[in-house]
Amino acid sequence: xxxxxxxxxxxxxxxxxxxxxxxLLFPILxxxxxxxxxxxxxxxDKFEKIPIxxxxxxxxxxFFLEFIEQMQDDGYFEVSKTxxxxxxxxxxxxxxVKEKNHIITKSSGIKQSIVENIINSYLQNExxxxxxxKNNPKVDIDKIIKVDEYVTDVSNPDMNLLNxxxxxxxxxxxMYGYLWGIEVMYLYEANLSTKxxxxxxxPTKKSISLxxxxxxxWIINISIVLITIAFCKFALNVEFGDxxxxxLILVALGALTGVVFGxxxxxxxxxxxxxxxGLGVTINMLLSxxxxxxxxxxxxxxxxxxxxxxxxxxIANITDAMYSLYYYKGLERYVSDVIWLMLxxxxxxxxxxxFTRGKKYDTI
Amino acid sequence: xxxxxxYFKIIKKHIFHILIYSVIFFxxxxxxxxxxxxxxxxxxxxxxxxxxxxxxxxxIAKALEKYINNNFNIKNIKDSDxxxxxxxxxISSSVExxxxxxxxxxVIFKNAPKSMYGMLVKNSIxxxxxxxxxxxxxxxxxxxxxxxxxxxxxxxxxxxxSNKANKQDPNYLNFYFNFINYVLxxxxxxxxxxxxVAYNKEVISKRNKISPVPSSSQSLQLTLGHIVxxxxxxxxYMFVFVIKWPDASNLNSSKLMMVNSFVFTITIVTMAVLISxxxxxxxxxxxxxxxxxxxxxxxxxxxxxxxxLSKTTLDISKILPSYxxxxxxxMIVQNPSFETMFPNLIILIAFATGFSLISIFLDRYxxx
Numbered sequence: 001x002x003x004x005x006x007x008x009x010x011x012x013x014x015x016x017x018x019x020x021x022x023x024l025l026f027p028i029l030x031x032x033x034x035x036x037x038x039x040x041x042x043x044x045d046k047f048e049k050i051p052i053x054x055x056x057x058x059x060x061x062x063f064f065l066e067f068i069e070q071m072q073d074d075g076y077f078e079v080s081k082t083x084x085x086x087x088x089x090x091x092x093x094x095x096x097v098k099e100k101n102h103i104i105t106k107s108s109g110i111k112q113s114i115v116e117n118i119i120n121s122y123l124q125n126e127x128x129x130x131x132x133x134k135n136n137p138k139v140d141i142d143k144i145i146k147v148d149e150y151v152t153d154v155s156n157p158d159m160n161l162l163n164x165x166x167x168x169x170x171x172x173x174x175m176y177g178y179l180w181g182i183e184v185m186y187l188y189e190a191n192l193s194t195k196x197x198x199x200x201x202x203p204t205k206k207s208i209s210l211x212x213x214x215x216x217x218w219i220i221n222i223s224i225v226l227i228t229i230a231f232c233k234f235a236l237n238v239e240f241g242d243x244x245x246x247x248l249i250l251v252a253l254g255a256l257t258g259v260v261f262g263x264x265x266x267x268x269x270x271x272x273x274x275x276x277x278g279l280g281v282t283i284n285m286l287l288s289x290x291x292x293x294x295x296x297x298x299x300x301x302x303x304x305x306x307x308x309x310x311x312x313x314x315i316a317n318i319t320d321a322m323y324s325l326y327y328y329k330g331l332e333r334y335v336s337d338v339i340w341l342m343l344x345x346x347x348x349x350x351x352x353x354x355f356t357r358g359k360k361y362d363t364i
Numbered sequence: 365x366x367x368x369x370x371y372f373k374i375i376k377k378h379i380f381h382i383l384i385y386s387v388i389f390f391x392x393x394x395x396x397x398x399x400x401x402x403x404x405x406x407x408x409x410x411x412x413x414x415x416x417x418x419x420x421x422x423x424i425a426k427a428l429e430k431y432i433n434n435n436f437n438i439k440n441i442k443d444s445d446x447x448x449x450x451x452x453x454x455i456s457s458s459v460e461x462x463x464x465x466x467x468x469x470x471v472i473f474k475n476a477p478k479s480m481y482g483m484l485v486k487n488s489i490x491x492x493x494x495x496x497x498x499x500x501x502x503x504x505x506x507x508x509x510x511x512x513x514x515x516x517x518x519x520x521x522x523x524x525x526s527n528k529a530n531k532q533d534p535n536y537l538n539f540y541f542n543f544i545n546y547v548l549x550x551x552x553x554x555x556x557x558x559x560x561v562a563y564n565k566e567v568i569s570k571r572n573k574i575s576p577v578p579s580s581s582q583s584l585q586l587t588l589g590h591i592v593x594x595x596x597x598x599x600x601y602m603f604v605f606v607i608k609w610p611d612a613s614n615l616n617s618s619k620l621m622m623v624n625s626f627v628f629t630i631t632i633v634t635m636a637v638l639i640s641x642x643x644x645x646x647x648x649x650x651x652x653x654x655x656x657x658x659x660x661x662x663x664x665x666x667x668x669x670x671x672x673l674s675k676t677t678l679d680i681s682k683i684l685p686s687y688x689x690x691x692x693x694x695m696i697v698q699n700p701s702f703e704t705m706f707p708n709l710i711i712l713i714a715f716a717t718g719f720s721l722i723s724i725f726l727d728r729y730x731x732x
Contacts, residue, residue, distance in 0.1 A: 018647045029655060033662035036677040088526060101521040105407060110480050112523070113410040117484055119521045121491055127516040128495055132502045139502055147494045151473040151486050159451055159477035278381070294392075300452045303445065327451060 001204055005212035009184070013220060019179050024224045027173040028231055034165050035236045049078040050111050051093040056081050058100060067122050076118060121147075156327065161296060164323055166238045168293040171318030173228055174254035175287065177221035178280045181262020182273075184213045189267060190361055200361075214259065221255035241326040246334060250325075253338060254318045257345045261314075264348045267355040284315075291316035317341045367582055371589035374559050382551055389547045390604070393540065407523045411437045412481045415446050415458040422466035424496060427510045431492050431517070432459060436485060450474055456481035459489065469493055492517070537612055541621045541693045544601050545666040545686050548629055550657040553636040555593050557649045559586070560640030583727075587637075594633040598626055617700035621693055624705055628689040631712045634719035635685065641726045660686040670694060685715040 014020065059065040059081060071077045080087055085096040085104055095115040096104045101123055105112045125145045132144055186193045188210045190200040200206065229251070232238040240247060265276050290313055292299035299316055302309050310316040321337035328334075375382065414436040418429045432438070439455050449455045453476045462470035471489055475482030495516065499509035563569060563586070572582060602622055606613040639656065643649050660666070664686035665673055673681075681687040688708040695704050 018651070021651050026651070026654070030658070033659060036680070037662040037665075037668045037673065039677075040672050040674050085526060096526075101519075103521050103523045104526045105523060106526055108408050108410065108525075110410050110484075112407070114480065114484060116409060116521060116523050117487060120519070121487070123519045123521060124491070124495070124516045127519050128498060128512075131512050131516070132498065135504070136502045144498045144502075147487075147490050148497075150469045150490055150493045151471045153473050153475065153486070155473075155475040155477075155482075156447070156451075161451065161453065161477060164452075282384075297452055297454060300445075300448055300454055303448065304441070323451075327447070 002208050002212050005204070005209035006216055009187070009213035009216040010220075012187070013180060013183060013216060016183065019183060023173065023176045023179055023221070024227065027169055027176070027228055031166060031169055031228065031232055031236060031238075034162075034169065038162055038165060049075055050095075050115060051078040051080070052095045052097060052115055053080045053082045053085070053087045053093045054097045055099070056083055058097065061100075064100060064122065067125075071118055076114070159327070160239065163238055163240075163326060164292060164296055164299075164319060166232050166236070167319040167322040167326075168288060168291045168315060170225060170228060170232070170322065171254065171291060171315035172284060172288040172293060174221065174225050174251070174318055175258045175261060175284050175315055177217070177224075177255050177258025178262030178265060178284070179277070180217035180221055181214075181259040181264075182266045182276055182280065183262075184210075184217050184259075185263050185266035186273065187213060189356070190359070191270075192266065214263070217259045217262075218256055221258055222252055225251045225255055239326060240322065243325050246325055246331070247322070250318065250321050250334075250338065250341075253341050253345070254314065257314045257341060257348070260345055260348045260352065263352050264355075267352060287313050287315040291319045311340045312344055314341055314344050317344070365585060366577070367585040368589055371559055371586065371593075374562050375555055375593070378554075378558050382554055385547050385550050385554075386600075389543070392543070393604075393608070407525050409523075410481065410484075412457075412484055413437050413439050413455040414485055415439055415441060415449070415455050416461075417443075417459070418461040419463040420461050420465040423506050423510075425461050425465040427496070427513075428461060428465075428471075428489070428492055431514075432485075432489070435488060446474075450476045453477070453479065457485045459485065469497075536609070537615070537618060537621065538693055538697050540605060541625055542666045542669075542690050544625060545628070545664065545689060546657055546661040548597055548601070548625070549632055549660060549686070550653060551597055552594055552629070552632045553639055553653045553656060554650070556590050556633065556636035557640040557643055557653065558646075559589065560637070561643065561646050561649060564640075564644070590633050590637060591630075594629045598629040601625075615700070617696050620696045620700055620702065620705055624689060624692045624696065624709065627709055627712050627716075628685065631685045631689075631716040631719070634716045634723070638719045638723045638726075641723055660684045663687075664690050665694075666690060685712055688712055688715075 054068060059068065068077070068079055072079050080093060082096075085098070087093045088096040088104060088106060091106070094105065094111045097115075097119060098104055100119070103112075103116060103119060105115075129141055129144055132139055133141075186196060188196050188199055188206065190197050199209070202209075226248075229240065229247070233240055262280065265280050269276070271279075288294075290298060290302060290309065293315075299310065299319065302316075310320070317337045317340050321334050321341075324331075324333040324337065414432065416429065416432055416436075416438050418425055439449070441449055441455070446455070446458050450458060456476050456479050458474040460472040462468060462472065464470070471493075473482075473486060473489070475486070492513070495513055496509055499512060500506075504512065563572070573579070575582075602625075605618075612618050635656075639652060643652050660681075662668075663673075663677055663681040664670070664684055665678075665681070666686065670678065670690060678687070688711045692705045692708040695708070698704075
């Protein structure tokens with residue numbers, strides 16, 4: 001009987017094209033949109049030579065000329081020598097150096113600040129050299145103005161913010177599994193649909209057939225999330241780290257949370273199907289927003305101010321767990337995310353049991 | 365005018381679904397504009413957010429700490445959050461001064477991914493330590509070295525914003541008008557399709573066919589409904605814009621963007637009518653609406669500026685009216701004159717004509 005219910009639920013659920021669209025195709029489409037729209041953003045902040053123009057007369061000073069040429073060779077500037085700020089006005093350069101201590105720009109920004117910083121360093125060197133020469137005229141000037149590397153750079157190379165958008169998308173998709181949960185409950189809760197009434201009076205053990213159907217919903221949801229992950233990894237080059245087994249555990253758990261969430265929505269109120277569906281979408285969108293799908297900083301701002309909100313948000317947990325597998329070497333954070341996800345799922349399950357157990361109808 | 369009146373009755377039934385887009389939009393607008401109060405008329409260096417921890421008690425370490433404190437925006441965050449904040453770019457770099465700094469001059473540095481801001485921090489630190497050492501090696505004691513250093517580092521170039529440059533329009537202008545691309549599309553397509561799906565139901569359409577109202581009048585009333593609803597949405601967003609930024613609404617560029625968005629609204633209405641002829645059921649309706657509205661907005665640069673999109677993405681988006689609408693907005697910011705936006709306006713009108721012709725053709729085809 002289990003086999004019978006399992007097989008038929010599988011058929012019934014997969015034949016529902018709207019569900020397949022919203023749970024599988026829609027997130028995949030969104031992922032393509034993300035890639036097309038945001039793919040270039042990560043490189044937007046990368047350093048490229050800054051085009052500047054310098055007044056020709058300034059370069060008659062050999063020290064300044066040497067300095068500017070050095071900056072060009074070091075890859076900071078792309079220098080044009082001019083007699084006016086024409087190149088700046090026309091938008092070909094970021095800044096025009098009019099005097100050694102006078103820069104003209106069109107706006108404020110990071111590139112302008114870098115130009116300012118570098119020109120300042122020349123002025124400051126001048127001042128240092130004068131001070132030291134006053135005290136010790138025999139000193140080697142090159143040694144004075146030489147800047148050594150004292151900074152030990154330990155930046156993590158595994159950093160691409162774009163990935164987190166996809167992690168949140170996958171979290172959202174797992175939670176979209178609520179649609180399967182609702183659908184299954186409409187097949188079994190007698191007060192919800194005609195089909196369920198028929199199922200309720202069928203000479204089968206309800207717990208077994210319900211369990212079989214929920215298992216189907218869960219398996220479908222897992223498969224769907226895995227398909228999307230594979231799509232993101234192989235077609236869109238999104239990195240997920242190489243700890244596959246942990247990703248599988250996370251996906252299985254997340255997919256379960258989604259289905260249970262759907263069951264919870266279905267049995268927790270007596271509104272119609274449309275309302276329940278709308279409720280699911282709204283909650284899902286809100287949770288995705290809080291997990292950083294639209295603005296990635298949101299998640300960190302919440303972490304800073306109301307950390308508990310991230311812990312009870314399943315989408316934030318899934319995002320964070322995927323992110324920690326990709327970014328951190330240790331597993332502590334992943335484990336903590338998984339435990340919170342289990343707690344949320346468990347909590348929902350408790351409510352589901354309270355709402356559904358021991359129902360008997362004389363008439364509906 | 366029964367059909368026309370009924371049009372709005374149908375909308376009333378779906379009002380929650382329709383309005384949710386406006387609510388989200390307004391929330392985003394308020395959130396965005398409150399965090400962007402930059403004055404572009406005078407120059408200011410960028411504010412670099414840095415996490416700083418000094419493990420050393422030495423005098424030189426304290427001097428360096430003071431220097432970093434004075435020049436960058438130090439963020440007080442928990443040690444455990446530093447890596448996250450770096451990853452998400454909320455701080456640009458993390459700086460830790462080594463415990464034995466007075467001997468090894470070591471500074472541990474972490475940069476946010478591909479950030480130029482971190483470079484500023486790194487350069488400043490190297491510069492500071494190098495200069496200090498130059499003084500120390502030339503026989504200056506700590507106090508006088510730090511004092512002279514402070515004086516050296518205070519000599520700064522004057523930076524000015526060129527008065528020849530075009531005065532920049534506030535950036536929310538462009539943001540607002542680019543963003544309404546999404547809400548206008550989502551809402552107009554939603555409304556038009558909801559109404560048309562209702563009228564296209566077999567029972568209803570058969571009943572309408574045998575009614576005494578001629579079919580030309582019926583389609584005229586429906587078309588009127590579509591246009592009125594388009595204008596209502598457009599007018600609402602223009603109204604909100606004027607209320608939110610009364611000063612900006614007098615700018616030449618705002619007026620041009622309003623004209624641009626009006627023509628775009630008409631194009632969207634014709635597009636929505638065409639979509640409603642192709643979509644049969646209410647189920648597939650929201651799917652199509654979402655794909656068209658989100659797809660157009662992502663690909664044409666409504667959410668992310670067109671400058672940041674790849675060439676392939678922009679090439680794909682050239683088949684969408686949104687591309688020309690948004691391109692026009694961006695061009696208006698650069699050069700606010702009617703001539704600037706005229707070519708793209710013509711393209712939008714061509715799209716509208718094309719969509720209408722296909723719709724008429726589909727109607728004829730169905731009848732025959």
